[in-house]
Every structure is written in structure tokens, then in C-alpha cells.
Amino acid sequence: MSVLKIAGAAVNQTPLDWEGNFNNIVSAIQEAKEAQVEILCFPELSITGYGSEDLFLSYWYPRKALVYLQKTLPFSQGITVCLGLPVRLQSSVYNCTAVIEDGKILGFVPKQFLAYDGVHYEFRWFTPWKAGEIISFDFFGQEIPFGDLIFHKKEFRYGFEICEDAWQGEKRPGFRLKEKKVDLIFNPSASHFAMGKSKIREDLIKGSSRILDAAYFYINLLGNESGRMIFDGEAILAQYGKLLVKTPLLSFKSYQLIRYDLEKNAPQATALRAKHSKKEEFTQAASLALFDYLRKSRSKGFVLSLSGGADSSTIAVLVAEMVRRGVEELGTPVFLEKIHRSKDIDPKTSIKDIVGHLLTTAYQGTKNSSNDTLISAQTLANSIGAKFHHWLIDDEVTSYTQKIEQAIGRDLTWKTDDITLQNIQARARSPIIWMLANINNALLLSTSNRSEGDVGYATMDGDTSGSISPIAAVDKHFIIQWLKWAEKKLGYRGLKGVNSLQPSAELRPLEKHQTDEDDLMPYPVILEIEKLAIRDKRSPIDIYLILKDELSLPGDVLKGYISKFFRLWSRNQWKRERLAPSFHLDEFNVDPKTWCRFPILSGGYKEELRELEELDE
Template identity: 75%
Template sequence: MPHVNIAGATLNQTPLDWEGNFDTIAQAIQKAKEVQVDVLCFPELSITGYGSEDLFLSYWYPKKALAYLRKILHLTKDITVCLGLPCRIKETLYNCMAILEDEKILGFVPKQFLAIDGVHYECRWFTPWKAGELTHFDVDGSSVPFGDQVFEKKGIRYGFEICEDAWRGSQRPGYRLRDRKVDLIFNPSASHFAMGKSEQREILVRESSKSLDAAYFYVNLLGNESGRMIFDGEILFASEGKIVIKNPLLSFQDFQLLRIPFSPEKTPDLPVYESRHDKNEEFTAAVSLALFDYLRKSRSKGFVLSLSGGADSSTIAVLVAEMVKRGINCLGTALFLRKIHRSEDIDPKSSLPDIVNKLLTTAYQSTRNSSPETLNSAKNLAESIGANFYHWSIDEEVAGYTAKIETALGRSLEWEQDDIALQNIQARARSPIIWMLANINQALLLSTSNRSEGDVGYATMDGDTSGSISPIAAVPKDFILQWLRWAENKLGYSGLQAVNALQPTAELRPLESRQTDEDDLMPYPILTAIERQAIRDRRSPVDTYLILKEELSLESSVLKRYIAKFFSLWSRNQWKRERLAPSFHLDEFNVDPKTWYRFPILSGGYRKELEEMENLLD
């Protein structure tokens, strides 16, 4: 009976870190040999990293990747290794898997379908391969098979679907592999993280193993590779319509290896994996790992955060604390500190709060419009997690800016006439001093905007939008509010009790005005409902209204007003979204024009479409 030990290895790689990427691959191969793996599959574009962007367009970059493939070749004695890299044939670049065995290249398999939706722009760099075609690729004078092909190891036939290949329904290569009687299909992927996506992959892998009449092995990249996209490092193996094994996701390790004995005649004698999914836990794990990778790959010394005591900044403070806790639990304190380049100035015997104190500096920057409740909320949270906490007033700075413009204009500024300017100057006055603290600490300044604010421009440019990275810009405010309650109860952050008792407010108008975010905008769940129709599903104002009229218990005039406000503010504030700090992709969609939704900076602002909505008869 044919039998092989197969394994998948997920990798946390970085574009242009050639030696670092090579070392991680080499360690994984060595580990595979130690546990007697016969065939080891790495993820898509594992040599270069998936997030190389327009580096793929250069001629030297694929050549460099091929040079490192030659180095890896020397590590493949007595093992078969499959790994991804870009390959250029004349003027055309392909996204390929290279199959190496006993220090020889058996062949290259190029990707047949390219991901071009959402965060993916593969057609900018690569060309899809045509099914059934086979040519040859010259490597050091040797002619290597290149194209649609299958391979054999110890009597077991195997082939590949590369990431997007598997999601193309009846066109997917897997059906042709089934016709070619393969026993095993590998799916090396660079599939970005999104809450709920792991469950979709489980369905794909489980159903593929049944419909393709072959065992199915899925291997994904790991970590915040190059700034925005996060990879969860998922490894899945399914046979006969059942998921047999799955690894823990979003690890802080450089790689994970999952080995399984395989025979086409018998399902491995392992318990069937029990699927469990929780979006709050997925969000927490993903942002914690993304912050860790962003910190270490940028070689920054820590984080600085303007902690207002409100929901957004409090969420980010807790996520940094979770980064430290989860990183230490996964790696141990000494290795965690070494990876973030702080092993020389932080004692590995330090307590968790003491390490958080060294890595997270917060400041409550009050004005006369700030309340004692938000000060108390910020201070208690910072103390509860161990963060360094400062408190200062910016009234003097605000007064100085205001006095200068009043002198120039020859009049006093009044709230009735100058509301937006008087609000914004407070947010902007906070920015220079918190940036100064970040520069002194050689730290990353964390921006606190969420997706709901990005939708409607409810943020001050060069104020609360200032930052090196915006960790929660891809999730809506109503998700944040429920997550904070979950974090208090499930993760044990008692310091969130005061935060969760507050109603979201910018605290930029005088306290007697009782300013709240939802009074300024609309209820957050309604904003999110409109956003999903308008942005995620790309519907017109009329269609958005007709759908939500059936879903929401609102008077027609109120719903129309909210929809008109959303579309008008969305159009007006595209320039803000163009300037927001880089953000992590976390949900099924986001509003970052770099990674999901492009929109013209200047437009007619849906005037005609909103007029059509207003004229609808109820």
C-alpha cells in the first residue's frame, strides 16, 4: 500500500529580507527531515513573500528569487520540497510552485487563476497560465518542465491548486486533476485574514476532498508580512469530506509545521477536527500578531498612544497588552524581547505589566471640554494594564492658535459660527506633542480611527488621524463597542469597566452641549447597515433605501436622511481616506483606497442619485 509522510509549513516572511526568508525556510526543512517528512509543501510565493507589490514588475527581483531557489535546492536531499516564487519567461511573469527533490528541480507549476478582487491586484504583476499547457524553463542550462503537470512520490500522484485556483467553481484545476487520477492535491496559498474567513476555507477544503476524490492539503502564509495584509498561517488537511487536522492560527512563531501520514487507501486514524469560530477572538489574535510583526519589522522601540478614555483608543491599548501577553505565551519572554529588539534594555524576568510599561506610552491630552469621566477612564485603564501614562492640558496651545487667527481675522471665534474650526483645532493641537513623544521614544504612533469614522470623515486630518499605523481602521464602531464588553468579560480587562460605561463622544464642544458621536452622525448600527449596502455591496442610494426599508424599523423620512448623509459625507471625504495611516485588513471589506475600495477624490457626490431616492414614493 503506497504511503508517504506529508507536511505543510506556514511561514512568516518579509519582502526583501532574502536571508531571513531563506533561514526560515531552511529551519522548516530541517524540522521536516527530523520528523521524517517525505513531501513538504510551503505556501504561495514563500521565497519572496506575497506582499512584494511592484517589486514583482522588475527584472532583477524574480532573478533574485531564482537564485535563492538554487540555495534551497541544496537542502532537499532525501526530501521533496514544494515552494512558491515568481518566474519570468521572456517578458511574462508567472506565480509558480517549484517542486524540488533530492537536489533537483522536478518542475514548475504556474497559477492558472489570479486574484483580482478586494485586496488583491495580481493581474498587475502576473499572467495566468493556460490549463493543459506545458513548456520548459531554463535553469542553469537545464531544461525543466514548466506548466500544468502532476508529480509522483512513492506511488502517490499529487498536483496543485494555487490559492485562487480553488475558488473558481467548475473551472478550477482540481477537476482536471481528478480526471488525471491524483491521490493528493496541495493548495499553497497567500490568503489574507478576514474575520469569518477560516470557516469558509474549512468548507472549501472539506468539500474539495470529496468532490475531487482526492485528499486535500491547504497551507497558508503567516503574519503581517509587509504592513497591511495579515495571514493567519492556516494548515488544513481533509480526506473523504472530513477535516482531519488543523493547526492553531495566528502564531507568533516564524513557522509552523504540521505532519500527517498519508495513504490513498485509508483515511488517517485521527479524530475529525471540531470547527470552532469566534470573531472577537479572531480579531484579537489577528491584531495582536499584526502589531507584533509591525513593531519588530519596523525596528521601532514601542508604541505611543493618545489615550482619550473612549472606545477606540482603549481598544488599541488593550490590543497592545494582548500582543505582549500572547507573544510571551507563544515564544517565552526572552525570545519575545529578542524578536522585538528589546532584549538588551528589558529584563526577561520582568512582569507582564512591567513589559507593557516599557512598550506602551499613553497620554491623556485634556482641554476645558474634557470630562473627569474620560480622564478617570483613561487613567484606570492604563494603570490596569501597566502602560506608562501621562496627563497634560493643551488649553494653552489651543488658546495660542485661536488668538492668532482671531487677530488675523479681526474678530472673535464663536461656536455658533465657527463650530468645526473650534473643534478641529483641539484635535490638531494634540498631534504635534504626541508625535514629539513618539519621536523621543523611537516608537510608532498609533492612530485611533475606526472604519465608521473613515466612511463619513468624522475625524480631524493631522489630528486624531495622525499616526504610523491605524490598527482598527478596518472595523466599524459598533463592532468595537461590543468587542470592548467582550474583552472586559472574556479576557478579564477590568480596567475597561469605566470605558464601557461611557457614551462615545469626541469631547470637542463645550461640556454643556453634551456632544455625542451618534448625535453628530447617526446610530452606529444604522451607519454600518448603510455602509454594507453602499460600500461592500456597491449599491446605489435607491437600492440601499429599498433594501434597508425592509430590514430596519425606521420612518422612511429618517432612513432617507441617514442614507443621504452617508453618501454625501462619503463623497466629500475621500481625500481623508487617501491620507489615513496604513491599516490592517481585518473584515470582509475595508475602505482603504490602497487595499479595497477606490473612489474618485472629486465627484458629483451622488446628487442625482440622492434626488432619485428622495422622489421615491413610500
């Protein structure tokens, strides 16, 4: 029985890091050759990185990618290697997989369907290839087949679907590969991480192996490549509709290799059973994203305004998890080397001490802050090993307030100036925490979440200040549930105080008993409205008709919540435009730079909300 030794290599690449990307590729090839692998497939755009943005539009960038493909040829002796790169043909750029073997190029296969929804803008850079078309491409004086190709290795015929190609139903290239009786289909991908997506992807690949009557091998990119999107490094092999191989997600390594001995006409093997947990996936993705952002920006660590509340506490724990997971997978010396701290942090130091080197926190209290949140913040910081500072900003708030009162000739009061008096407290915290970040040559972590982004419940230049916003794509309801899970399942006992508190901005006087949900609406309700309004793009009336049977709320109350959501959403687009870069972590987000564009100026759903109010049931 013929056996083909195949492998996939998930690589953590960085745009414009030509040598770093090349070294990752070569290291993976060498490891595969040592394991006697015969075909090694890398992910989509593995030479350049997927997140190269408008660099793809230049003439020099695709050309340089070809130069690095040429540099890889000597390493393909005795092995077939499939590499992703952009290729320019006159005025068009194509997203291609190049197949190289024994120092030669066998051909280029361009992507036929481009991703254009959600976080993807591939039509800006690339042109889709026409099915069935094959031309000749001049590769440094050699004529190479370019187009809808299949290849042979031993007794196996193999071909490619590149990422989005596989999601096209009856139009997908795989059906033509099936007609050509291929035994193996590779899917080199740059498929962004989202909680729950691994299960969807797994089902697609198992189904593909069954309906296309071929072994189906999917290989994804790895890591926070260029700032926003995270790739989980997933590699999945399926045959006869059954899962055969699946890599652990979200490795901290530079590359991750997975191998399999594929038998032609083999009997059905025992299927694997994969576990899926959104809370665990969120933890892995966010901690890896922080790790990559830290090392790729060559920053010395993180600074966080730790309020003792849910959002900032979540971020503190994610930094601690970044250290714990990174050290456990890589070992302390390699972990410190990757974050450029091997010279000033002892490799024998504990995980808790490393957190102290990397995370500095500060509780910035006012007369409106409670002792409960101070204790909550200090307890958590101490429990994970973070540096903790505590200072009051009342003098700064008073100074600003007195100046404006003198300028306008009247006193500010909570009755007439509520928002102003709240916001000045949040903004007064920003300059000093930025000072600490600058002193430490560190990244300032912004603490706003997606639910706050929806309704503008965040102070510009206050809690939105930061270099990176790790949880801006995650809803507050999920965060509250995750914190309880992290306390019990991950063992962060320092979260006990956080989990006992009701979320509050603590910007009004304590006797007013301010809570977030009183200011807005219950967070689970925000989530349900948000999913229908933003993810599914439903109108206010549609949302009401859907939710009135799902939520146990009086009709007038539900109408009020929906109206409030849309009014605040429309009014606060300018805030979302200014949020710090955030990680894409869920099935959708509200970042206009990556997922949801909305006009800054609009009529604010005035007519649609009037129709909702007048709806007679």
C-alpha cells in the first residue's frame, strides 16, 4: 500500500520581517526533512504574512517575495514544499501557493475566491483567478506553469483550495479537483481566530473530505501577525468525513509542525474527538496576542490603570496568563529571549516575578472611589505579582474644575453637569498613567470593552487611552462570566473581590450608588440587541419583534432599551473611530477599521425609532 508522508507547518510571521519569516520557514523545512516528510505545506501568504495591507499593491513587495521564494529553493532538496506568496502579473496581484521540489518550482496556484466580509478586504489587493485557466509565468528567466493546476507525488494526485476557496459551496474549486480524481487537497489558510470558529472550521474540513472524496489537509497561520487579527495555527486533517489530526491551538512557538502518514485507499481510521471551550479559546488567543504585540513592538512591558473592576482585572489576568502559558510552553530562557528581556530578567526567576517585571498597575482613586475596589485591585495585583501603585487624583480634578468654573462664571453641579463631572475624573487619570508607560517604555493597556463601544460608555482620552485595547472586541456579559471561570478553573483566587462587585464606573458620589447597568441597561440585553443590530444588521422594529418573545420584558421597556441602544450607537461612532487597536476575538466586533463601518454623522435612526414607538401590537 502506497504511503505519503505529509506535514503542515503553522508559522508566526510578521510583515516586512523578511529574514525572520524566512528563518521560520527554513527551520520548519529542516525539521520536516529530518522526519522524512515528503510534502510540507505552509499557510496562505506565509512568505510575507497575510497582514501586509497596501504593501501588496506595490510593485517591489511581490517582487521581493519572489526573491525569497528563490532563496528557499536550495532547502527543497528531497522534499516538496508548498509556500504562500503574492505574485504580480502586470497590473494584477494574485494570492498564490508555489510548489517547489528538489530545488525547482513545479508551479503556482492562485486563489480563485477572495474574502471580502468582516475583517477581510482582499479585493483591495488581489484579483481572483479564473477556474480552469493556466498560463506560463516568467520566474527569473524560467517559464513556470501558473494557474488551476494539480500535481503528482508517488501514486498520489494533489491540489489546492486556498482559504476562502473552501467556503464557496458548489462553486468551490474542490469539485473540479474531485473530477480530476485527486487523492489529497491542501488548504493553506490565513483564517482569523474567533471564539467558536474552530468547531465550524472542523466541520467544514470533515465535510469536505467526505463530499470531495479526498483527504483534506487544512493549515493556518499562527499568532498576532500584524496587530489586530490573531491566527490560531490550527492544522486539521480529515478523511472519509472523519477527523484524523488536529493541532493544539494558539502556540507561543515560532512555528508548529504536524505530520501524518497518508495511505492510499486506506481503511477508515478511528476519528479524533476535539474539545471546544470559548472561555479557554479566549484566554489562549488574548494571551498569545499580548505576547506577540509585546515582542513585535519591542516594548518592555505593560502599564494598566487597575480600577478593581471587571475590565481592567480581566486584562491583568490575561497578562499573567501570557507569562504562565509562554513559560510553560517555551521555557523561561526562550520566553525571555523572545520578548527581548533575557539580559535583564534572571531566567531562574519565578512566573510571578516575571509578571512583576512586565506588568505595572496603578489604582487612581478619587473621593468617589470605594474602598472595595481599592482592596479588589490591590489583592489581584499582589496575587499575580504585578507592581502596584496607588494615588489620588482629586487635586487634579479640583484644579480643572475650578479653572472652568472661573472661566464660565458659575459652579458645576451634579444636577446640571453630570457627564462633565464624570468625564473629567476619567480624563484626569490619563496623563499620569501615560507618564508611567513612557517611563517604563511600556504599552499602556486600554480597558474598554465591546458593550461600552456600542453605546459610547467610555470617556475619550480617559479609559479609552492606550496603545492597545485587548478586550474591545469582547462583550461585557462574556467578561463577567469569564472572570468567574478564571477564578475557579484557572486558579486566580485574587479575583474573588472583583467577582463580588457590581460593575460601576464610580464617577458619581458614592451615595448615588452608581452602577453600569442602571446607566445603560442589563448587559445581557445589550448583547442580544447588539447581535441583531450589528452582527445581523436588523432594523429596530425587526429586533423588537424577535426579542419580545425571547426576553421577559414589558413591551415598553424593551422598546426603550432598543431606542436607547440605537441613539447611543449613532451618536458615538466618532468614539469607535478613535479606539486603540484591538484584537479580533469574537465572531464580530465594532471596530470600523476591521469589521463594522458606520457614518460618523447620520440621522440617528430617527424615523426608524419613531416607527418602533408607534408600533401597535
